[in-house]
Amino acid sequence: MPYINVKITDEGVTNEQKQAIIKGCTQLMVDVLNKNPATTFVVIDEVNTDNWGIGFDQVTELRRQGLTSSAE
Amino acid sequence: MPYINVKITDEGVTNEQKQAIIKGCTQLMVDVLNKNPATTFVVIDEVNTDNWGIGFDQVTELRRQGLTSSAE
Amino acid sequence: MPYINVKITDEGVTNEQKQAIIKGCTQLMVDVLNKNPATTFVVIDEVNTDNWGIGFDQVTELRRQGLTSSAE
Amino acid sequence: MPYINVKITDEGVTNEQKQAIIKGCTQLMVDVLNKNPATTFVVIDEVNTDNWGIGFDQVTELRRQGLTSSAE
């Protein structure tokens, strides 16, 4: 009965990507821990880049400076 | 001083339902643990059904297939 | 398919109290949102009083000063 | 490599305030624990006042009654 919470920035995550994250995390619980997928939850939180900081700066600012790619 | 975080899908939760969740969780802390309601926090997160997975699938897809009722 | 996380201080919470918290939170989801208990998770985190702060102070210190009852 | 999650009500938090929260939390990890800011994450969650309860009531209701200032 795992619960997995995935926090990522809200930079155009597609529905296909969300499905892949859900399937991948669930499969990992089955493969590694033999968990039952029927009671495995995956919850994705998309966080605005203004609200995520790393190294003193908002991700929004890091993107503008080109210090990190949009993928990071 | 409990902190309770309730994560549910964002399927038309009404304001009355939110009030009932807050009152119910707080009363539970008073009844079971004799906690002070003035320092009991309840935070409700409403999660998009695309962002919640169970058994490999998005809740959005489970709803479409009728495998789970909207209440689940 | 709610997920409820209850954070409380680790001040001698009994097994009966844990059962009551789990039952109470689950029943609340059934009563208020008509959720399926089979996919309702309740996870209790017991936090050391040294690691919980309120109003600038550790709960450990508040207890010592008698500013809050052990129940709070 | 700290991860800091700040949950606050969504009452007009400005971008400057978000920057100050990110910088302040990161600096605290550097000053107190000598952590590397490059691997210090700060994530701010802005929660609707309908979804935050304290003392049995929604913050929305507390604001209307003037029992708490908007800053609280």
Added chain:
Amino acid sequence: MPYINVKITDEGVTNEQKQAIIKGCTQLMVDVLNKNPATTFVVIDEVNTDNWGIGFDQVTELRRQGLTSSAE
């Protein structure tokens, strides 16, 4: 810069399993979202079975009744 929190019951998770969870979640972020692994965090919380409830009951009790396998 994803942050992934994996909550599982504390039923003898080995170090190899923890490594596999960390590697698998990180690889998923690289494969699906092209994220930088250097800023991908995975945090595993092992929760006592007394503190995890599902369907009104503690996992401890479900295990005793044999209603769920230890793997679930």
Added chain:
Amino acid sequence: MPYINVKITDEGVTNEQKQAIIKGCTQLMVDVLNKNPATTFVVIDEVNTDNWGIGFDQVTELRRQGLTSSAE
């Protein structure tokens, strides 16, 4: 009424450091958002280095390789 959750590795954090984290986070909420400290919670989670992954590896392994200082 902010709630701040600080997740750090469990590498000998002293009680004085915990007090400094609690005081610093609370003061930040007062200074930046004019919040009431009496309803500001800070909860510190100390995570075993086996359970924290970054860049595919457990922090335990990164420490052994000397790739990161114990402070990071």
